[in-house]
Amino acid sequence: MGVVAAGVSGLLSLPAQAQEVPPGVVFLMDNSEAMQNYPQFLPEDFTPGWYAANKVPPVPVTPKGDQGSEGSAGLAMDTGCEDPALVAAMSWFDKNSADPAKNGSIVYDSDSDLKSPFFEPNRFYFSRGRRLGWNVKEGPWTINGNNFAGPLNSIGDILSACYASVGWNTTDYPYGSVDSPLMTECRACLASKGWWRGPIVTANTQATNPSGAGPLKELDEPPLPPEAFRKWILSGRVLNVRPPRFVIARKALKDVIDSVTNVRMGVATFGEDHGWFDPPAMLEKLRPTCDQSYPIFDDAALNRPRLRQAVNEMLFRNNERSIGEALFGLGGYFSSQMADNRWGSWFQQPVNPGDFGWPGCCNGGTYDDPYTGKQGDYWGVAMDEWLKPHYSDPVSGKVLPGQPWEGTGYDKSVCNASQSNNIIVVSAGAPRSDNSVPITKMMDILKANGARHPDGSLLTFNPINPETNPNVGGVNYCHLFGVTKEACDYTYYNWPTGLGVGNKNFMDDVAFFLSHTDLRSDMANSQTVRTFVVGYGDSSPMLQSIALAGRGSFFRADQPGTLRDALLFAVGQSRNSCSAP
Incomplete structure (x- = not known):
């Protein structure tokens, strides 16, 4: 009410x-x-057929991990920031807006007693679709163990944020003179939108790096929502507009x-x-x-x-x-x-x-x-x-x-x-x-x-x-x-x-x-x-x-x-x- x-x-x-x-x-x-x-989970919306038509090459540049395939960070399906359905679902945030309520330029909680601002507008945070990454149950993480007052794990530059999100795996996601398409997409999204929807953690333990897996459902816990397995990178601006509960x-x-x-x-x-x-x-x-x-x-x-x-x-x-x-x-x-x-x-x-x-x-x-x-x-x-x-x-x-x-x-x-x-x-x-x-x-x-x-x-x-x-x-x-x-x-x-x-x-x-x-x-x-x-x-x-x-x-x-x-x-x-x- x-x-x-x-x-x-x-x-x-x-x-x-x-x-x-x-x-x-x-x-x-x-x-x-x-x-x-989050009060509202980050969206899983996608336009049917759009990703395959616009992102996945007929023969992947790398045999695993890149767009449309599975690697150590999970299944790279419906990633990015360009799918029209995803863009519409994320329209509540606009880093280029003049309105702080929409661009997230004002720190939501800057209490000096906290050990970290919640959140620094120009830094990047690891997230899942339902919450920030918590190293007790999932990786990569932003919240460290039992410390909810900070300091939070965040990264200041786009290149590091994107590669850290996949565990710096230069086999599945090559790092060199030519970046993998997935990492190129990640960098472009963070630069233009301030957010990137990344891979999905799957049950394929042979493919997924344990440090980037999780969460696991406890025996006495209800089934986890699909959003719990989707990886995101969010700028602090996004989190200042819609912080966790x-x-x-x-x-x-x-x-x-x-x-x-x-x-x-x-x-x-x-x-x-x-x-x-x-x-x-x-x-x-x-x-x-x-x-x-x-x-x-x-x-x-x-x-x-x-x-x-x-x-x-x-x-x-x-x-x-x-x-x-x-x-x-x-x-x-x-x-x-x-x-x-x-x-x-x-x-x-x-x-x-x-x-x-x-x-x-x-x-x-x-x-x-x-x-x-x-x-x-x-x-x-x-x-x-x-x-x-x-x-x-x-x-x-x-x-x-x-x-x-x-x-x-x-x-x-x-x-x-x-x-x-x-x-x-x-x-x-x-x-x-x-x-x-x-x-x-x-x-x-x-x-x-x-x-x-x-x-x-x-x-x-x-x-x-x-x-x-x-x-x-x-x-x-x-x-x-x-x-x-x-x-x-x-x-x-x-x-x-x-x-x-x-x-x-x-x-x-x-x-x-x-x-x-x-x-x-x-x-x-x-x-x-x-x-x-x-x-x-x-x-x-x-x-x-x-x-x-x-x-x-x-x-x-x-x-x-x-x-x-x-x-x-x-x-x-x-x-x-x-x-x-």
């Missing part, structure tokens, strides 16, 4: 003065690998952090694989501290540079999109755990009812992973499953975040009984691998408190024999957003899931729990947490169900401007009411 600027007029900076209790807002940013993708989202969030005040803000993202339940990574807790927030809001103590730096520290490499697990962990952060063991009293193992909180088979387990064979019998059985501490592997040095808690002094998550507590999620798709939460325990607490759905009906939940139970209950509002409840039981490449028809995915149940449960016994009022969701290029019914269950709002944002506006509008709504009763 569009978001009008008038909705955020009250968010501009104000002089420091006594004000109403500022809301607490944690931005939960999607860090899944899909955030590396993570660059756009990161910039939008930093702009929001810079433009609002009288709001306590924190930054979080999805945690790495920690077994079953994966606690969120709390990159920066709510700022400023309680004593700096009310009755006088100290804007300097908000420390916007540190919040922006936290955004820049995000690593967009997660193979899961665990919104529900992250919401559950943030619920613990907003709870009074440090004051009175609130979270631990609920979720210390074994939780009851239901062995280890799962409405499935085998004394708390679930089925084995159909893709990898991982055993499901031992789902969530660790004694600290829902209270996992920070973990640092002494051998590999890998650091996994633990369950985040508030501080014990003035750095509490909830400063005042009148504070509005909020999580604003930015997600580029529906949750995935996101059901490791103590669902039966949460539902038990809600039922004991007489929780009701938005239509006024009582919440129900019955985890007994879920495979044969026609109505397990729980929370699922997908039927209000154009599909059936069963359509939100998506299980493909989404293990583990529940077994009860109509509620096999629990991320909206978590949002409902946070928005309908008093998370603190050390304060007056009911300290609940609302969840807002911004679907970045996505309106999945589950995302909308999460927002409704969380007593928040859902926003669809497709363009950089609307993404920023949606975030600002959600922040504005966080001011409107205190925690729900």
Whole structure:
């Protein structure tokens, strides 16, 4: 949906003065690998017959690798920048235009905290049709391993960019007084257009150089799109017009952090694989501290540079999109755990009812992973499953975040009984691998408190024999957003899931729990947490169900401007009411 600027007029900076209790807002940013993708994949469009008629000679100059044939860089078919269908599909960029919005002459994100401009207009970057080349899974690459803040691998001259794109192979693509037709084409395209569509990686491992191959599909990953195998070279100008999703989202969030005040803000993202339940990574807790927030809001103590730096520290490499697990962990952060063991009293193992909180088979387990064979019998059985501490592997040095808690002094998550507590999620798709939460325990607490759905009906939940139970209950509002409840039981490449028809995915149940449960016994009022969701290029019914269950709002944002506006509008709504009763 569009978001009008008038909705955020009250968010501009104000002089420091006594004000109403500022809301607490944690931005939960999607860090899944899909955030590396471009909002729109680069085109595979071609004019039938045009390439063979205009590019491929009757007898190739070289027996392999050149136009129309296969070499170490892949299959050179429909390459170039002249095919009329391809030119039309790339018409959103014009390096010769006088308009910076079309010629990409202005760096999209020049934040000095980043180690590389995103992107330098007159340098060249290796790409695939869906994202920049990432050396973890494909080559040649632009993004190095786990560093998404740069420095990026780029090349300044056209000749080097073209030959580096084929691995400097002077056998398949001769380098000398006479260049191969493919390399001549590449150089001409970069000079005239600023982009070149190159070869396609194939399954022919005997032909393709391993350093220029990939990506490989993981067993529990959906099939890869064709664009994942097409090689491109792009000037920074092209990338400044249409950056990858993570660059756009990161910039939008930093702009929001810079433009609002009288709001306590924190930054979080999805945690790495920690077994079953994966606690969120709390990159920066709510700022400023309680004593700096009310009755006088100290804007300097908000420390916007540190919040922006936290955004820049995000690593967009997660193979899961665990919104529900992250919401559950943030619920613990907003709870009074440090004051009175609130979270631990609920979720210390074994939780009851239901062995280890799962409405499935085998004394708390679930089925084995159909893709990898991982055993499901031992789902969530660790004694600290829902209270996992920070973990640092002494051998590999890998650091996994633990369950985040508030501080014990003035750095509490909830400063005042009148504070509005909020999580604003930015997600580029529906949750995935996101059901490791103590669902039966949460539902038990809600039922004991007489929780009701938005239509006024009582919440129900019955985890007994879920495979044969026609109505397990729980929370699922997908039927209000154009599909059936069963359509939100998506299980493909989404293990583990529940077994009860109509509620096999629990991320909206978590949002409902946070928005309908008093998370603190050390304060007056009911300290609940609302969840807002911004679907970045996505309106999945589950995302909308999460927002409704969380007593928040859902926003669809497709363009950089609307993404920023949606975030600002959600922040504005966080001011409107205190925690729900």
